[in-house]
Amino acid sequence: THAIRIEGLSKTYKGGKVALSDVSLAIPRGAFFGLLGPNGAGKSTLINIMAGLVRKTRGRVTIWDNDIDKDERNARLAIGIVPQELNLDPFFTPREMLEVQAGLYGVPAAERRTLAILDAVGLADKADSYARSLSGGMRRRLLVAKAMVHRPPILVLDEPTAGVDIALRQQLWAMVRRLNAQGTTVLLTTHYLEEAEELCDQIAIINHGRVVACEPTSTLLRRV
Numbered sequence: 001t002h003a004i005r006i007e008g009l010s011k012t013y014k015g016g017k018v019a020l021s022d023v024s025l026a027i028p029r030g031a032f033f034g035l036l037g038p039n040g041a042g043k044s045t046l047i048n049i050m051a052g053l054v055r056k057t058r059g060r061v062t063i064w065d066n067d068i069d070k071d072e073r074n075a076r077l078a079i080g081i082v083p084q085e086l087n088l089d090p091f092f093t094p095r096e097m098l099e100v101q102a103g104l105y106g107v108p109a110a111e112r113r114t115l116a117i118l119d120a121v122g123l124a125d126k127a128d129s130y131a132r133s134l135s136g137g138m139r140r141r142l143l144v145a146k147a148m149v150h151r152p153p154i155l156v157l158d159e160p161t162a163g164v165d166i167a168l169r170q171q172l173w174a175m176v177r178r179l180n181a182q183g184t185t186v187l188l189t190t191h192y193l194e195e196a197e198e199l200c201d202q203i204a205i206i207n208h209g210r211v212v213a214c215e216p217t218s219t220l221l222r223r224v
């Protein structure tokens with residue numbers, strides 16, 4: 001059974017731009033799955049459809065056995081999405097942000113393991129510091145913590161290391177790998193082959209809105 005199933009997914013934006021064209025993908029539970037493609041390929045569009053931020057034109061998306069049209073809420077609860085942008089309110093602390101997020105997702109106060117989640121991303125000692133005092137790397141890790149507040153089985157990261165220096169990239173890689181090893185299914189988009197190769201056990205290549213390859217990383221690398 002799959003974590004995410006995408007069947008015949010298409011998206012045409014107003015004005016006629018075709019961003020996705022008949023995309024089908026099946027992401028196994030527990031996988032570390034990479035969606036690799038150049039800028040403009042359609043990666044963000046695909047993630048935004050799963051996040052409920054963009055309406056699809058055609059096709060079917062099932063997340064942890066919940067159809068995003070028929071069972072939107074459960075589909076949404078099954079994923080945590082880490083956005084590209086580092087927009088965090090500078091005058092809130094990590095602890096406060098996770099509490100607000102937990103409230104939005106209806107996590108009962110007694111089940112909010114705020115400190116444990118901050119600890120999982122290496123931010124326990126920054127729980128009560130204002131976000132404006134956190135480095136770029138810490139902010140990225142805080143966004144991962146926010147995405148995990150409702151304990152989703154799937155974590156989706158949209159270009160997590162775009163514009164990030166090597167040291168920080170290694171740190172983020174190690175963190176996401178650990179989360180995957182602990183059982184979280186990971187879907188990551190990237191335009192770095194090197195990143196997909198390093199992390200993912202399966203890679204789908206997307207270009208001009210179409211999936212042009214989808215294979216285990218080892219067989220894909222033998223061909224490129």
Ligand code: ADP
Nearest residue numbers: 013017038039040041043044045048084158159
């Ligand atoms: P990415 O960094 O994921 O490639 P872009 O920088 O191309 O994304 O776009 C950022 C945001 O701007 C996207 O989330 C998208 O909704 C919007 N956008 C991108 N291209 C267009 C466009 N041609 N017309 C309107 N909005 C766009």
Ligand code: ADP
Nearest residue numbers: 013017019037038039040041042043044045046
């Ligand atoms: P990627 O994330 O792979 O860079 P996107 O999904 O952001 O790709 O974009 C796919 C295509 O759709 C691009 O040509 C982009 O300009 C276009 N696009 C993205 N968002 C919008 C939008 N809101 N309106 C119109 N075109 C868009």
